[in-house]
Amino acid sequence: KIRYEQAFRGIEELRQNVDSLLIINNENILEIYGRLSVRQAFGKADDILASAAKGIAEIITVESDLVNVDFADVSKVMRDSGRAHMAVATAEGENRAEAAAEASLHSPLLDHNLIAGAKNILLNISVANADQLMYEEVVRILEYIQSNASVQDDDGVIHSANIIWGTSEKPQLDNAIELVVVATGFEEEEKRRTLAPVVPPVRTAEAAKPARQPEVIAELEPLKPVPPRPVVQRPAEQVVLGAKSTRYSNIDVLLSKPAYQSRNSKFVVQMPGGRKEVLRDEHADAAPAREEEHGGSLFD
Numbered sequence: 129k130i131r132y133e134q135a136f137r138g139i140e141e142l143r144q145n146v147d148s149l150l151i152i153n154n155e156n157i158l159e160i161y162g163r164l165s166v167r168q169a170f171g172k173a174d175d176i177l178a179s180a181a182k183g184i185a186e187i188i189t190v191e192s193d194l195v196n197v198d199f200a201d202v203s204k205v206m207r208d209s210g211r212a213h214m215a216v217a218t219a220e221g222e223n224r225a226e227a228a229a230e231a232s233l234h235s236p237l238l239d240h241n242l243i244a245g246a247k248n249i250l251l252n253i254s255v256a257n258a259d260q261l262m263y264e265e266v267v268r269i270l271e272y273i274q275s276n277a278s279v280q281d282d283d284g285v286i287h288s289a290n291i292i293w294g295t296s297e298k299p300q301l302d303n304a305i306e307l308v309v310v311a312t313g314f315e316e317e318e319k320r321r322t323l324a325p326v327v328p329p330v331r332t333a334e335a336a337k338p339a340r341q342p343e344v345i346a347e348l349e350p351l352k353p354v355p356p357r358p359v360v361q362r363p364a365e366q367v368v369l370g371a372k373s374t375r376y377s378n379i380d381v382l383l384s385k386p387a388y389q390s391r392n393s394k395f396v397v398q399m400p401g402g403r404k405e406v407l408r409d410e411h412a413d414a415a416p417a418r419e420e421e422h423g424g425s426l427f428d
Contacts, residue, residue: 148206148312150214152176160234179216183308187252190296194258197250197294202310205250205292209312213243220304225265228307229272235309243289245279247313251293254306258297265305266293273309289313 143149157172158164164172188199206212215235219227233243243249251273255261270291277289289311298306 148212194295205248213311215309243311246311249291250310252308256301
């Protein structure tokens with residue numbers, strides 16, 4: 129306990145005189161590597177310090193044709209940053225990006241994965257050949273680191289980290305990928321609630337759609353033609369030629385008579401003594417009988 133208090137006071141004094149302070153807890157080494165001898169434990173601590181110094185140095189010195197991180201980026205992240213967390217992780221295989229990102233947060237340089245609340249993060253991704261680095265891998269790494277760094281305050285405001293990332297080539301990595309993570313800008317006094325990690329979406333191949341089953345169409349029997357109805361032969365009506373007797377059938381006879389006869393006119397003669405006598409014409413008397421026989425006069 130006394131040694132722990134002395135170490136804590138020494139850390140506080142160093143904090144006032146340095147830009148960034150990297151703390152390695154020996155208890156983390158025990159949790160990660162398990163049962164070790166004292167010599168082996170100290171050796172692991174030395175290896176961790178060496179990998180940290182090497183990681184920062186390679187970020188500055190190793191150039192990249194893709195996204196380069198220089199000394200200005202390192203200075204921006206680590207100057208007057210106080211306590212810092214650093215991790216170096218390597219992974220290979222089909223899911224090497226996710227494995228390296230997860231391993232970086234389980235590094236003994238990180239105090240129980242506590243990068244939550246970091247304001248600035250420097251991230252360098254190294255591969256043997258730049259053509260082997262897929263854009264999808266970079267996106268998944270950035271999403272994973274950001275999901276563990278973001279925090280939410282009591283007012284519900286989400287605070288995300290400013291991630292500066294770059295790439296470099298290391299031929300000795302072969303098919304592996306290496307991550308160097310430097311997280312700074314932690315607020316010691318203000319406690320924030322860590323957001324639940326956001327799992328990057330897994331991009332899976334679209335499931336094959338089942339083959340479309342052929343539609344069963346019922347076969348319909350052809351319609352039988354409707355037999356025609358028998359045509360009833362009706363006897364044709366007999367047509368009698370000849371004109372029907374009408375009142376105008378004797379037109380020729382009527383026109384040949386004088387008008388006074390056709391109209392049955394009577395002539396009255398004044399006789400002596402004031403007596404009147406009607407003159408009769410035999411042809412006129414016979415005409416009415418003939419006219420009645422043929423249907424009457426044309427002028428009736």
